[in-house]
Structures are given as C-alpha cells and as structure tokens.
Amino acid sequence: MAGKRVAKFQTKKCAEIVYGDDDRISRLPDDILVDILSLLSLKEAVCTSVLSSRWHNLWKHIYRLNFDPHVSLQKGTQQGFESCKEKRKKKFQKDVNRWINFAIVRHVQRLELDLTTGDSSRYNCSLPQELLTKNTSSEIDFKPLKVLCLKSVDVTEEDIKFFQSKCPMLEELVVDRSLKLLNVEVCGGPFLVLKHLELTRCYNLKSVKVCAPNLTSLTLQKVECLLLENVPRLVEVSVCRAYSKVSTTVALSAFACCDFQLEILTLEMKGFE
C-alpha cells in the first residue's frame, strides 16, 4: 500500500502542465533512453533512428548487442553492426576484461565464457592481454582454476600456453569457435593434471599435439595433423565432423600408433566421401 499521506498541500496541476502530451518520452535523459534501447534487439534499436533527429544516433550507444536469433543475419545486420562495431567492440572488450578479472581475482575454479550470439558469431573477443601478460602480478592468481571453457572467444596458441603454465590444477579445457587457434600444443609431464580437452569449431586449426599423462577424454573437430604421445589414460576420443579424408586418416593413425586403452571412439562421419 502507498505510504500514508500525512498532509496534502496542493494538487498537482503543475506537473500536468509541465509535461505536455508532446514530449512524453523526450523528457527522459539520453542515458535512460540508451538503457531502454539496450534491452531491444539490435534491429529494433537501430530502427529507432528514424523516430526523430534526437534518436538518430542514440542506438549507437547501446551497451548490449542483442541479436534476434530468429531474424536471419544477412548483409543488413552486418551493415548495422559495422556502424557501431568499433565503439561497441571496445566497450564490449572492456566488459569481457572486467568479467575475467572479476572472476580470476576471486579465485574461481570454473570459468566459462560463452560469447556466442546466435548466428552472428563473428564478433569474437580476445582474452585480456594485459591480464595474461601481467604474470608477475601477485594479486592475479590463476592457480585455483580447474575448468576453463571459452566459446567464441579468440583464444590463441599463446593463451593456451599461458593457462597451461599458470594453472597447475587445470583439469578441463574447452575451446569452441576460436578462429585464431592454429597450432595447439598441450604437453607436460606427470604433473599435468589435464583430464579433458575439447577443441571444437576452431576452423583454422592445423595441428594438435597432446602429451598429457592424465588425459582421459579428447574431443576434436576437423584436425589435419594430430600427434598423441604419452596418453596412457585416454579412454574416450571423439572427432566431430571428421568428414575430410585427411582428418579421419590422420586421426585413426594417430590413435593406432598410441599404446593406450581406448574405450570409446566416436567419429562423426557426416558428409564423408
């Protein structure tokens, strides 16, 4: 219930006069309008540019890119996207950096970052380089990390090396849709506790070298060169979209020459000729 009105001094006619019918939403300041636009889909936010001159550029300040997965993202979206891309990208990257920083300084054990947005997954972010190179800094401690899952994040070879050296407890590493990943090397002695490795939809991936004594499961997609060494515990291997002959033969020969107790081997052969 409303608070008890102690006294009523005058009616509120003035308010009605000040806010006439003609400026109902215009009296909201830009930052509130941007808040509202940020809740709309990108398409609808851009659409507001035609309302009036004040709205012409407002949508470019939205801080959330909200794609509608049901709308096909064709040329138009690209176009709209390009318009605010640079600015948004900077802002977005800043957010990502903040999230990761936030998580790491709080000693998370499981860090999952999924930036996949419908079909428009070309908008990847990188990992915060300043965080990754600040390896001497005492407050940034990656040690507790056990699970790292990065989707649609531009993870590089160097990033993977970095996490390997900084996260001695890392048991699970998942990278999905990083176009910057070319050659991956996950190698270590008995102290490498990594159990699960998953590299999917990294379409530029050329070679993978794994030498991990505690590894139990490995998931790969479209790999051209695979080298497995010292994987005595590997029991589950899955190669999705192994449709290229190269991938399959490479994969099979790599597994064959390894002396291990494989229990499950999944080869997704869709489109195999």
Added chain:
Amino acid sequence: MAAETGTPTTLTLKSNDDELFSVAESAAILSVTIRNMVEDGCAGGVIPLDNVDGKTLASVITYMNGISAIPADEEKKKSYRDKFLSDKDFETLADMVLAANYLNMSCLMDAVSAKIAQVMEKKSVGWVRRKFGIENDYTPEEEAAVKEEHKWTFEGVETDDDN
C-alpha cells in the same frame, strides 16, 4: 537502522509538490539516495525529494512497501514487479523511471526500462511516435535518407501513415 525497541523507524518524504508521505525506513532504504541520507544521519526531519511529484512518489512508495515485504525470493519479487507495472500507462512509466533514477533504485529502474522496451517491441515507427509523443522533426527527405541508411531494419516492419 531500526531502533531495538521494536517500533520500526519511520521516515517522512516530501515530494516536489509538497505532499508528505511516511514510510518505514526499512522499505525506504531500497533507494540508495535515501539510504545514504539515513547513514549520514540527515534523515531525521522531512526528506525533500525535489525531482519527484506526489503522484509518482506515492506509487514508488507502494512499490517499496510491496517489494520489501517479500522475503528473499527473486521469482516472487519479479512477479510482484511485473504485476505492479502491468497497469501503468506510459506517462506513469516515464515518471517512474525518472524517479527511480533520481532515487537510485536499480531494481525499479531496470524493471521500468524493461517494461518500456517491451512496449516498444515489434511496433511500427508511427505507433511509437504517437504512443510516446515523439515529434518527427525530420524533413521527408531526411527521413527517407535515414531509412535508406538502415534499410534492413525496416524489413518486415509494417509501414503506417504516420501523423
């Protein structure tokens, strides 16, 4: 904070059109602006809220009382907010979002913004202009140019003869 005596502390808020409202401190401190005043010890007398009119303040206080009576259950709070905003017209929503902004009440602010966004969704340009009282100050040529610039966004949106 409330005194240990068992009687909850009550604050008196004054709108910009001089209406006075009493509200339990525990509910009022949902507003960070008011909470800061309370913590700084300047909430003893009447708290003037110069940017909020009486009608809006009454509504905000209804919200404060309603939401603070719900125990920590995000689902229930959300359904309370939805219900609270469901019968508000746009004019009231605009007043509320301004008040929430001034009072620094993020939960109300987010809920009202979401409600306004929801009203705008899937509506034609003409409809939004009329509903929100936006005056189109583009010349027909300018408007056509803006539409051309973002042609893709108007696909599938009904065109209607505006104004």
